[in-house]
Amino acid sequence: MAYLDMQHNEPCGAGLLSHNALADQKRGWDDLIAQSRMKVHAYAAHEVIFYEGDPAHRIYELLEGSIMLYKLLPDGRRQVVEVLQPGNLFGLQADEVYDCVAETLTACQVRMIEHRELREVAVQSHINQCMLTQIQAMHEHAVLLGRKSAVERVSSFFMRFVPNRGVYGCLGPREDGEDSSTFTLAMTRQEIADYLGLTIETVSRVISNMRRQGVIQLEKQDRVRLVNICKICQMTGTRDKDTEDF
């Protein structure tokens, strides 16, 4: 076990583990995957992988596609608590049952990992790192749900689809002044509403307003073009209006 022999001289670790350790744990994870021919399962869009309350037999790794985790109140109200990207783990539980429903948004490739295969040490570290990222995302989502207006919520949601913008160390627009981005939404208006803690009508109205204002364009209902990313970034409420990045 080389793990325990590792030297860590970094004065300030990058989060829980240094870069070296991160590489090591990723290797450990990949090794585990390689050895034990674990099941990879394909799901269609809008299929449920597990329900809240199901016994938590195994954990999952999302390889391809997009998945949402949500919880339901007895009267039918729904809150999407996480939207997952490839590389994310899910189904990890503190208790013996899943605490929310996992449903695919698009067609997905999912790796299933039985608990007994998780005793490997290096794997624990990999799981740790995934959870840390998740927790940070949920902190930001709590701010969105608790404190942001409808416009700020939808703007924040759109900014998720622009890599390296609106985050710490945002580079600003490209040199040539071009500052737009186009992407396809994998979620319906209802799913977006349930993720942002709004109603479908409010989501629709906000998107329509943004279109009329010209900050976004819609090729199709699910094909969004952000015309001016910086502008939208300022609409998220997360950035101060005075510290414009252009």
Next chain:
Amino acid sequence: MAYLDMQHNEPCGAGLLSHNALADQKRGWDDLIAQSRMKVHAYAAHEVIFYEGDPAHRIYELLEGSIMLYKLLPDGRRQVVEVLQPGNLFGLQADEVYDCVAETLTACQVRMIEHRELREVAVQSHINQCMLTQIQAMHEHAVLLGRKSAVERVSSFFMRFVPNRGVYGCLGPREDGEDSSTFTLAMTRQEIADYLGLTIETVSRVISNMRRQGVIQLEKQDRVRLVNICKICQMTGTRDKDTEDF
């Protein structure tokens, strides 16, 4: 390394790890604590332990007292993202900086753990388990913030202070029909509001209404008596009105 030799025969693990494994990792954690005389620091009420953006040098374990983690928007809006109890870890980060402010609610005892002391394997498992519990709590909080009314939020908040009630396998009221509970709030109205995604006025109004309705009593502003726990539990929105537990 006994860790890798452990046999796990449980058909369905309790969450990520079996009961045995849980005991093992707790021992590993305690051993680590015992060996390395780690600093224990005392904080007064309403002291900041670290700010958002500070370099994440170390992690912390809350030994005694109560702590909140919050994030601020540039215009001053605040969202409390977690309220911690003794035993909880905090300061764990995916990045090199803390993603939120940690501030004490009451006087606290806090153990500081440098990153280089965290390489031990058994410790990783302990951290894992803490994070899993945290994640589940945040899922529930997301439902509260995204989908619950003011009354439901305050009721849910109060139910946090009643152990073993309002959760899966709730025992219901005692045999003798007594169904009340008294506790002291460590948070001001403003802190409660920022935790529940409401304003101070709304929190105050809801509490006053509950008092007028007779479901709670207030000895002092921060001393709450839930007169009828089952009733309040039904006001949380989490329980179906038809499945009363008495």
Next chain:
DNA sequence: CGCGCCCTTGACCAGACTCAATATTAGTGG
């Protein structure tokens, strides 16, 4: 006793929700 802080209450307002009608899109079968 008086000051300051926190909490409560009231009146009014606004943003988001509800309900309802209509428009658009995607999917299906002739």
Next chain:
DNA sequence: CCACTAATATTGAGTCTGGTCAAGGGCGCG
């Protein structure tokens, strides 16, 4: 390929919950 249908999205009108602003009350502490 087009017509038809079902599902999804948009828009409007009206309502209501919770926010805002402002004033007053209570309590602890010097």
